[in-house]
Amino acid sequence: MNVVIIEDDDVIIESLTLLFRMRWPETKLVSSKLGDKGLELIVDWNPNLVILDLGLPDLDGLEVLKRIRLFSNVPVIILTVRGDEAEIVKGLEYGADDYITKPFKQLEFLARVKALTRRQEVPAIATCYQKGPFRLVSATHRLYLKDKEIALTHTEYLIFYKLLENANVVISHNTLSKMLWGEDYPDSVDAIRVYISRIRQKIHDDSSEPSIILTKTGLGYMLSA
Incomplete structure (x- = not known):
């Protein structure tokens, strides 16, 4: 599994990296603190999953998500401190596949990732x-x-x-x-x-x-x- 993390907090990046390494040791991860660079990583890596923060230094995360959806249907999980209902609705409307607020529970995060990746693996009944x-x-x-x-x-x-x-x-x-x-x-x-x-x-x-x-x-x- 290839994962792109777009997050400006080193502690969160390290925590997510550790979680993925422990649960899915074969996972390949790359990260960026900037939205523009994160978009480039998605193009270059063609990941199975994107973890996206909304509070980025250069671009608002929702703008990054909007640009992702112009060229890719990659599953995106928003991980952010913005927890009010209006922000959650906006994130889902922009095309996020899930929305998790910080601070997050590690087991819940892993369960959400597992559910999302499982949905990708389910074969369609008809072509x-x-x-x-x-x-x-x-x-x-x-x-x-x-x-x-x-x-x-x-x-x-x-x-x-x-x-x-x-x-x-x-x-x-x-x-x-x-x-x-x-x-x-x-x-x-x-x-x-x-x-x-x-x-x-x-x-x-x-x-x-x-x-x-x-x-x-x-x-x-x-x-x-």
């Missing part, structure tokens, strides 16, 4: 899955709405695949949470809501009056096809 106007290509995580190509992050891809595979059936919050994180962890309902909102934006499904991905209050979501 190309089509239903109605949607065609999902597993190899590239690309969604096609008729002839229009739509890029999805890994998390968005998994959610949409689950909904598309079970079109016209309500998929519960608990089912989606277990698929993504291995357990129904706190705040998963809010996180899933943000991912659903991003998917709706990408497929031009009006969030105020959605007609494709329907919210079933208290239950979950259903893709109408």
Whole structure:
């Protein structure tokens, strides 16, 4: 596993490096204290995972994340002291796959990383899955709405695949949470809501009056096809 850490605190970098070495000894890690250099490392290394701080000296971490999503769907975990709900929502909206606040618990961090890497390893059931106007290509995580190509992050891809595979059936919050994180962890309902909102934006499904991905209050979501 190749990991890029974009973090300006040497203590945090050393702590993360130790955690990865202990849990996954084969891991190759590189780090940068600057957002611009971190972006270069992602291009050069093609990592399996990026750990991103938001309080960087040169660029705000959200701007770094925004630029990452212009060229890569690499899983990104935000690790930051910014713990208010607005920042968490913004991070997920910008395309983060998970959001962890500092100070963090080591076991929880490792569990989140394990869940995220496990999601990457889960093979798609079909190379190309089509239903109605949607065609999902597993190899590239690309969604096609008729002839229009739509890029999805890994998390968005998994959610949409689950909904598309079970079109016209309500998929519960608990089912989606277990698929993504291995357990129904706190705040998963809010996180899933943000991912659903991003998917709706990408497929031009009006969030105020959605007609494709329907919210079933208290239950979950259903893709109408």
